[in-house]
Amino acid sequence: MMAEATYARDSVKNPAYLFGMALTTGQDLEDVEEWPERIGTVTANEVNEAARYVFNTENFITAILLPEKEGRE
Helix, strand or coil, X not given: CXXXXXXXXXXXXXXXXXXXXXXXXXXXXXXXXXXXXXXHCCCHHHHHHHHHHHCXXXXXXXXXXXXXXXXXX
């Protein structure tokens, strides 16, 4: 992600796009400028904890989808 943030600034169009998107969604220029540093502080344990929270097994529904049999509508 850090490399992508660097490459995103390596053109004329991308920085303008990033700043424009940030400003239209309520962020400011500092949010865009500081994003690589903020992402760099995230640890693997924090990512794993967030994934466990989002992908918990308590709220999942599993279904098996089968094709319709001939003669059934």
